Amino acid sequence: MSTNASASIYVVHDTAESSVRSLTFQLSKLLTIQTPLISVRNSFFKLRLTELNYQDVIVTVGVDSFRHVCSYDSKGIVIAMFIGKEEYLEAQKTCSIPSSGVFSGAPLDKRLDLLASIWPDKKPLAILYSDYVFVDEKKMEIEAAKFGFKLQFLKTEANRLSVLKSVNFILEESELILAFVDSELYKNGVAQDILKLLFHKQQVMVGPSAAFVRAGSLFAIHSDSKSKLKSLVERLEYWLLKGELIPADYPDSLRVSFNPYVIRSHGIVLPSASYLKDKYDLCSEAQCS
Structure with a gap:
Protein backbone atom coordinates (compact mmCIF):
# COMPACT_ATOMS: atom_id res chain seq x y z
CA MET A 1 0.00 0.00 0.00
CA GLY A 105 7.77 -2.02 32.10
CA ALA A 106 9.57 -5.11 30.84
CA PRO A 107 8.92 -8.76 29.90
CA LEU A 108 8.51 -11.17 32.80
CA ASP A 109 11.34 -13.46 31.71
CA LYS A 110 13.86 -10.62 31.58
CA ARG A 111 12.87 -9.45 35.07
CA LEU A 112 13.07 -12.96 36.51
CA ASP A 113 16.40 -13.65 34.83
CA LEU A 114 18.04 -10.62 36.44
CA LEU A 115 16.33 -11.23 39.78
CA ALA A 116 17.60 -14.83 39.88
CA SER A 117 21.19 -13.60 39.59
CA ILE A 118 21.03 -11.17 42.55
CA TRP A 119 18.29 -12.51 44.86
CA PRO A 120 19.24 -15.78 46.64
CA ASP A 121 15.98 -16.23 48.57
CA LYS A 122 13.83 -18.81 46.77
CA LYS A 123 10.67 -18.22 48.81
CA PRO A 124 7.65 -17.64 46.56
CA LEU A 125 7.52 -14.29 44.80
CA ALA A 126 4.29 -12.44 45.54
CA ILE A 127 2.13 -11.24 42.64
CA LEU A 128 -0.52 -8.76 43.73
CA TYR A 129 -3.00 -7.59 41.10
CA SER A 130 -6.40 -6.01 40.55
CA ASP A 131 -9.40 -6.74 38.32
CA TYR A 132 -8.06 -4.16 35.86
CA VAL A 133 -5.22 -6.36 34.58
CA PHE A 134 -5.12 -9.75 32.87
CA VAL A 135 -2.84 -12.20 34.66
CA ASP A 136 -2.30 -15.66 33.18
CA GLU A 137 -1.23 -17.39 36.39
CA LYS A 138 -0.43 -20.75 34.80
CA LYS A 139 1.74 -19.23 32.08
CA MET A 140 3.57 -17.06 34.62
CA GLU A 141 4.19 -20.04 36.90
CA ILE A 142 5.78 -21.96 34.03
CA GLU A 143 7.98 -18.96 33.21
CA ALA A 144 9.04 -18.50 36.85
CA ALA A 145 9.98 -22.17 37.19
CA LYS A 146 12.60 -21.73 34.46
CA PHE A 147 14.49 -19.43 36.84
CA GLY A 148 13.93 -21.47 40.00
CA PHE A 149 11.09 -19.36 41.38
CA LYS A 150 7.57 -20.11 42.56
CA LEU A 151 4.84 -17.49 42.46
CA GLN A 152 2.11 -16.70 44.97
CA PHE A 153 -0.86 -14.83 43.46
CA LEU A 154 -3.44 -12.67 45.18
CA LYS A 155 -6.12 -10.61 43.48
CA THR A 156 -7.27 -7.61 45.49
CA GLU A 157 -9.76 -4.77 45.26
CA ALA A 158 -8.11 -1.55 44.13
CA ASN A 159 -8.53 0.55 47.27
CA ARG A 160 -5.89 1.46 49.85
CA LEU A 161 -7.31 -0.59 52.74
CA SER A 162 -7.78 -3.77 50.69
CA VAL A 163 -4.38 -3.46 49.06
CA LEU A 164 -2.48 -2.97 52.33
CA LYS A 165 -4.35 -5.87 53.95
CA SER A 166 -3.42 -8.02 50.96
CA VAL A 167 0.23 -6.98 51.21
CA ASN A 168 0.34 -8.00 54.89
CA PHE A 169 -1.27 -11.33 54.07
CA ILE A 170 0.82 -12.24 51.05
CA LEU A 171 4.13 -11.35 52.69
CA GLU A 172 3.64 -13.98 55.39
CA GLU A 173 5.07 -16.48 52.90
CA SER A 174 6.95 -14.20 50.53
CA GLU A 175 9.89 -11.84 50.94
CA LEU A 176 9.43 -9.98 47.68
CA ILE A 177 6.59 -8.52 45.61
CA LEU A 178 7.01 -8.60 41.85
CA ALA A 179 4.89 -5.67 40.69
CA PHE A 180 3.37 -5.07 37.28
CA VAL A 181 2.06 -1.88 35.73
CA ASP A 182 -1.38 -1.74 37.35
CA SER A 183 -2.55 1.87 37.35
CA GLU A 184 -5.72 1.24 39.38
CA LEU A 185 -3.92 -0.74 42.06
CA TYR A 186 -1.10 1.76 42.63
CA LYS A 187 -2.92 5.08 42.19
CA ASN A 188 -3.34 7.84 44.80
CA GLY A 189 -0.13 7.12 46.66
CA VAL A 190 -0.83 3.42 47.33
CA ALA A 191 2.52 2.43 45.84
CA GLN A 192 4.34 4.67 48.33
CA ASP A 193 2.28 3.20 51.20
CA ILE A 194 3.23 -0.32 50.15
CA LEU A 195 6.91 0.55 49.88
CA LYS A 196 6.87 2.15 53.36
CA LEU A 197 5.28 -1.01 54.73
CA LEU A 198 7.89 -3.17 53.03
CA PHE A 199 10.68 -0.99 54.41
CA HIS A 200 9.47 -1.55 57.98
CA LYS A 201 9.15 -5.29 57.37
CA GLN A 202 12.61 -5.50 55.74
CA GLN A 203 10.98 -6.89 52.62
CA VAL A 204 11.22 -5.62 49.08
CA MET A 205 9.53 -5.03 45.76
CA VAL A 206 10.73 -5.26 42.19
CA GLY A 207 8.93 -2.34 40.57
CA PRO A 208 7.71 -1.73 37.01
CA SER A 209 9.23 1.75 36.58
CA ALA A 210 12.00 4.09 37.66
CA ALA A 211 9.50 5.98 39.85
CA PHE A 212 9.07 2.84 41.97
CA VAL A 213 12.85 2.60 42.38
CA ARG A 214 13.08 6.21 43.54
CA ALA A 215 10.31 5.44 46.05
CA GLY A 216 12.11 2.40 47.46
CA SER A 217 11.81 -0.69 45.26
CA LEU A 218 14.85 -2.92 44.69
CA PHE A 219 15.13 -2.39 40.93
CA ALA A 220 13.07 -1.91 37.81
CA ILE A 221 13.59 -2.74 34.15
CA HIS A 222 11.90 -0.14 32.01
CA SER A 223 12.17 2.05 28.92
CA GLY A 243 -1.73 -0.79 6.02
CA GLU A 244 -0.47 -3.47 8.44
CA LEU A 245 -0.48 -3.33 12.22
CA ILE A 246 2.65 -4.37 14.14
CA PRO A 247 1.60 -6.34 17.25
CA ALA A 248 1.85 -4.75 20.69
CA ASP A 249 5.20 -5.24 22.42
CA TYR A 250 7.89 -3.67 24.60
CA PRO A 251 10.42 -1.26 23.08
CA ASP A 252 13.65 -2.85 21.85
CA SER A 253 15.80 -0.72 24.13
CA LEU A 254 15.40 -1.36 27.88
CA ARG A 255 17.30 -0.02 30.86
CA VAL A 256 17.62 -1.04 34.49
CA SER A 257 17.54 1.20 37.57
CA PHE A 258 18.67 0.05 41.02
CA ASN A 259 17.95 1.60 44.40
CA PRO A 260 21.43 1.85 45.98
CA TYR A 261 20.12 2.04 49.56
CA VAL A 262 17.96 -1.09 49.24
CA ILE A 263 20.75 -2.90 47.40
CA ARG A 264 23.23 -2.15 50.22
CA SER A 265 20.80 -2.95 53.02
CA HIS A 266 20.27 -6.45 51.60
CA GLY A 267 23.97 -7.06 50.90
CA ILE A 268 23.47 -7.48 47.19
CA VAL A 269 26.42 -7.35 44.82
CA LEU A 270 25.37 -5.91 41.48
CA PRO A 271 26.66 -7.11 38.12
CA SER A 272 28.81 -4.68 36.16
CA ALA A 273 27.35 -2.42 33.50
CA SER A 274 29.11 -4.43 30.79
CA TYR A 275 27.70 -7.71 32.16
CA LEU A 276 24.20 -6.24 32.28
CA LYS A 277 24.54 -5.28 28.64
CA ASP A 278 26.16 -8.52 27.44
CA LYS A 279 23.96 -11.00 29.33
CA TYR A 280 20.65 -9.18 29.64
CA ASP A 281 20.87 -6.55 26.90
CA LEU A 282 20.12 -3.89 29.52
CA CYS A 283 21.51 -0.41 29.68
CA SER A 284 22.65 0.50 33.20
CA GLU A 285 20.87 3.67 34.30
CA ALA A 286 24.18 5.33 35.16
CA GLN A 287 25.58 4.70 31.68
CA CYS A 288 22.53 5.09 29.45
CA SER A 289 23.07 7.51 26.61
Missing part, protein backbone atom coordinates in the same frame (compact mmCIF):
# COMPACT_ATOMS: atom_id res chain seq x y z
CA SER A 2 1.31 3.48 -0.83
CA THR A 3 1.50 6.29 1.70
CA ASN A 4 -1.98 7.44 2.65
CA ALA A 5 -1.74 11.22 2.72
CA SER A 6 -5.34 11.58 3.93
CA ALA A 7 -4.73 9.73 7.20
CA SER A 8 -4.68 11.62 10.49
CA ILE A 9 -3.23 10.75 13.88
CA TYR A 10 -5.41 11.55 16.90
CA VAL A 11 -3.64 11.71 20.28
CA VAL A 12 -6.30 10.99 22.92
CA HIS A 13 -5.37 11.86 26.48
CA ASP A 14 -6.50 12.97 29.92
CA THR A 15 -3.36 14.69 31.07
CA ALA A 16 -1.79 18.15 31.22
CA GLU A 17 -1.88 20.00 27.90
CA SER A 18 1.80 20.92 28.23
CA SER A 19 2.75 17.23 28.47
CA VAL A 20 0.69 16.33 25.42
CA ARG A 21 2.09 19.26 23.42
CA SER A 22 5.58 18.04 24.22
CA LEU A 23 4.65 14.49 23.21
CA THR A 24 3.07 15.53 19.90
CA PHE A 25 5.99 17.85 19.13
CA GLN A 26 8.50 15.04 19.65
CA LEU A 27 6.32 12.71 17.61
CA SER A 28 6.08 15.18 14.72
CA LYS A 29 9.88 15.48 14.65
CA LEU A 30 10.35 11.70 14.45
CA LEU A 31 7.72 10.96 11.81
CA THR A 32 9.03 10.88 8.25
CA ILE A 33 5.51 10.93 6.82
CA GLN A 34 3.63 14.21 6.72
CA THR A 35 0.46 13.44 8.68
CA PRO A 36 -1.83 15.75 10.69
CA LEU A 37 -1.47 15.31 14.47
CA ILE A 38 -4.62 16.20 16.42
CA SER A 39 -4.72 16.29 20.23
CA VAL A 40 -8.09 15.35 21.79
CA ARG A 41 -9.11 15.06 25.43
CA ASN A 42 -10.97 11.91 26.51
CA SER A 43 -14.06 13.95 27.27
CA PHE A 44 -14.21 15.33 23.71
CA PHE A 45 -13.24 12.19 21.77
CA LYS A 46 -16.85 11.17 21.20
CA LEU A 47 -17.45 14.47 19.38
CA ARG A 48 -14.71 13.60 16.87
CA LEU A 49 -16.00 10.12 15.96
CA THR A 50 -17.73 11.32 12.78
CA GLU A 51 -14.42 12.77 11.53
CA LEU A 52 -12.56 9.46 11.70
CA ASN A 53 -11.71 7.39 8.64
CA TYR A 54 -10.66 3.73 8.49
CA GLN A 55 -7.03 4.65 7.76
CA ASP A 56 -6.74 7.01 10.76
CA VAL A 57 -4.70 6.17 13.85
CA ILE A 58 -5.76 6.89 17.43
CA VAL A 59 -2.81 7.08 19.83
CA THR A 60 -3.98 6.78 23.43
CA VAL A 61 -1.94 8.13 26.36
CA GLY A 62 -2.42 5.92 29.41
CA VAL A 63 -4.76 3.04 30.17
CA ASP A 64 -7.82 5.22 30.88
CA SER A 65 -7.63 6.73 27.40
CA PHE A 66 -7.23 3.29 25.84
CA ARG A 67 -10.31 1.99 27.65
CA HIS A 68 -12.21 5.14 26.67
CA VAL A 69 -11.42 4.81 22.96
CA CYS A 70 -12.12 1.05 22.99
CA SER A 71 -15.60 1.65 24.41
CA TYR A 72 -16.79 3.40 21.24
CA ASP A 73 -17.75 1.90 17.89
CA SER A 74 -15.06 3.81 16.05
CA LYS A 75 -13.09 3.69 12.78
CA GLY A 76 -9.37 3.37 12.24
CA ILE A 77 -6.93 1.66 14.59
CA VAL A 78 -5.71 2.41 18.11
CA ILE A 79 -2.16 2.25 19.44
CA ALA A 80 -1.82 2.44 23.22
CA MET A 81 1.07 4.24 24.93
CA PHE A 82 2.17 4.41 28.58
CA ILE A 83 0.29 1.24 29.43
CA GLY A 84 1.34 -2.07 30.97
CA LYS A 85 1.02 -5.33 29.06
CA GLU A 86 -1.39 -6.79 31.59
CA GLU A 87 -3.52 -3.61 31.55
CA TYR A 88 -3.56 -3.64 27.77
CA LEU A 89 -4.61 -7.31 27.53
CA GLU A 90 -7.52 -6.77 29.91
CA ALA A 91 -8.81 -3.63 28.17
CA GLN A 92 -8.27 -5.12 24.71
CA LYS A 93 -10.87 -7.83 25.38
CA THR A 94 -13.67 -5.37 24.64
CA CYS A 95 -11.92 -3.09 22.15
CA SER A 96 -14.09 -2.24 19.16
CA ILE A 97 -11.26 -1.60 16.68
CA PRO A 98 -7.90 -3.24 15.80
CA SER A 99 -5.26 -2.34 18.37
CA SER A 100 -1.56 -2.39 19.12
CA GLY A 101 0.57 -0.84 21.81
CA VAL A 102 3.97 0.04 23.22
CA PHE A 103 4.22 -1.44 26.69
CA SER A 104 5.75 0.17 29.75
CA ASP A 224 12.44 5.80 28.54
CA SER A 225 10.11 8.04 26.54
CA LYS A 226 12.56 8.18 23.65
CA SER A 227 12.49 4.39 23.23
CA LYS A 228 8.70 4.30 23.52
CA LEU A 229 8.30 7.01 20.89
CA LYS A 230 10.66 5.19 18.54
CA SER A 231 8.51 2.05 18.83
CA LEU A 232 5.35 4.11 18.34
CA VAL A 233 6.74 5.74 15.19
CA GLU A 234 7.66 2.32 13.81
CA ARG A 235 4.05 1.19 14.22
CA LEU A 236 2.57 4.41 12.86
CA GLU A 237 4.69 4.45 9.72
CA TYR A 238 4.23 0.73 9.04
CA TRP A 239 0.47 1.24 9.18
CA LEU A 240 0.51 4.42 7.07
CA LEU A 241 2.83 2.89 4.45
CA LYS A 242 1.64 -0.73 4.32
